[in-house]
Amino acid sequence: MPVSLHLRGPGLDSAPVRRGVEAVFALLRETDAVFSTYRVDSDVSRINRGELAVADAHPWVGEVAALCDEARERTGGWFDARLPGPGGGRWWDPSGLVKGWAAERAAGLLSGWDRCLNAGGDVVVAAAGHPPWRVGVEDPLRPSALAHVITLVSGAVATSGTARRGAHIVDPYRGSPTAEVAGVTVVGPSLRWADVYATAAAAKGVTGLDLLRGTGYEGLLVDRDGAARVTGGFGRAPR
Amino acid sequence: MRKITFFLLATIAGLVGLFSYRTSFGEAVPQARPAEAATPSPAPPPTLVAGGRTVDGDAIFTEYGTVQVRVTFAGERIADVAVLQKHTVHEHSLVLNELALPQLREQVLQAQSAEVDTVSGATATSRAYLDSLQSAIDRAHTR
Numbered sequence: 480m481p482v483s484l485h486l487r488g489p490g491l492d493s494a495p496v497r498r499g500v501e502a503v504f505a506l507l508r509e510t511d512a513v514f515s516t517y518r519v520d521s522d523v524s525r526i527n528r529g530e531l532a533v534a535d536a537h538p539w540v541g542e543v544a545a546l547c548d549e550a551r552e553r554t555g556g557w558f559d560a561r562l563p564g565p566g567g568g569r570w571w572d573p574s575g576l577v578k579g580w581a582a583e584r585a586a587g588l589l590s591g592w593d594r595c596l597n598a599g600g601d602v603v604v605a606a607a608g609h610p611p612w613r614v615g616v617e618d619p620l621r622p623s624a625l626a627h628v629i630t631l632v633s634g635a636v637a638t639s640g641t642a643r644r645g646a647h648i649v650d651p652y653r654g655s656p657t658a659e660v661a662g663v664t665v666v667g668p669s670l671r672w673a674d675v676y677a678t679a680a681a682a683k684g685v686t687g688l689d690l691l692r693g694t695g696y697e698g699l700l701v702d703r704d705g706a707a708r709v710t711g712g713f714g715r716a717p718r
Numbered sequence: 719m720r721k722i723t724f725f726l727l728a729t730i731a732g733l734v735g736l737f738s739y740r741t742s743f744g745e746a747v748p749q750a751r752p753a754e755a756a757t758p759s760p761a762p763p764p765t766l767v768a769g770g771r772t773v774d775g776d777a778i779f780t781e782y783g784t785v786q787v788r789v790t791f792a793g794e795r796i797a798d799v800a801v802l803q804k805h806t807v808h809e810h811s812l813v814l815n816e817l818a819l820p821q822l823r824e825q826v827l828q829a830q831s832a833e834v835d836t837v838s839g840a841t842a843t844s845r846a847y848l849d850s851l852q853s854a855i856d857r858a859h860t861r
Binding site for chain 1: 835836838839
């Protein structure tokens with residue numbers, strides 16, 4: 480997955496910036512080593528094999544486990560890291576939360592600079608006194624086109640979707656893939672929660688934006704027929 | 719305003735597994751292994767443009783393979799975008815390539831540079847394409 484980091488402003492060719500950028504990617508690498516479900520030696524893989532207790536794992540694991548519980552509560556159960564596993568059991572896969580959590584934390588290492596970090600389509604930006612960042616939202620049914628452009632001084636944009644990569648979001652209540660929604664984009668202050676809400680809304684279906692009510696997050700949902708829905712504050716003045 | 723872009727491909731290779739949304743079982747999502755997946759196809763000859771110059775974007779690794787584009791500039795305008803490498807890993811990605819890459823090229827030529835700083839989306843193909851394109855544009859502007 481592509482990770483790109485854009486910085487802008489004066490004084491970028493400096494040792495502090497170089498150290499900050501190195502720290503960003505070092506953090507992302509360490510996150511991968513701890514949480515990747517594709518690495519047999521990651522903490523998460525060892526936990527799922529019963530070889531490691533959460534209490535004995537990297538301290539991030541306990542933090543993420545608590546956030547996954549909070550995410551399940553905040554979304555009324557529509558975000559659930561306990562996926563149906565082989566043999567009818569449950570499998571802990573926090574990837575849907577870790578991506579936003581890690582990208583947000585990594586971007587925070589560069590506080591003080593105008594920054595835009597894009598981790599596989601999930602974006603966190605900050606612009607101090609400069610023009611806002613312009614974040615295009617991919618049209619989930621026509622990936623060559625943009626469905627919307629969000630101008631954002633500081634905050635996060637996360638997108639979940641099923642249209643082009645097949646149904647890979649599981650309805651936690653039925654345990655089966657969901658395909659009502661082509662894509663959901665959520666905008667708000669924190670990438671970890673924008674990402675959680677986008678995933679939960681896509682799992683819930685065409686009424687998924689109901690989950691955003693009262694949260695301070697705004698959303699755009701495109702269903703599989705191309706019809707778009709937005710929350711009341713979506714696309715208002717940049718924040 | 720000065721703008722610089724960092725791409726860290728080694729990290730990307732490592733992060734492919736974590737960040738590809740495998741939230742269901744029973745489907746195998748292929749992982750990019752850059753050392754093997756990056757099989758460059760023969761570079762197409764750049765479009766002949768009077769006074770034009772070509773700049774290669776970074777090779778961007780995705781879970782479906784590698785995407786890299788070559789941009790031909792005529793002055794400040796983008797005259798053409800050619801695909802140097804495209805996804806090779808999985809049949810699904812070949813379908814994406816057939817559909818997505820020509821559309822993306824048209825889009826870029828019409829828009830004449832992205833009017834956005836970045837793109838939020840769930841499609842690995844267009845992300846990789848735009849990242850490679852962005853790196854080529856950045857490179858063209860910084861030399």
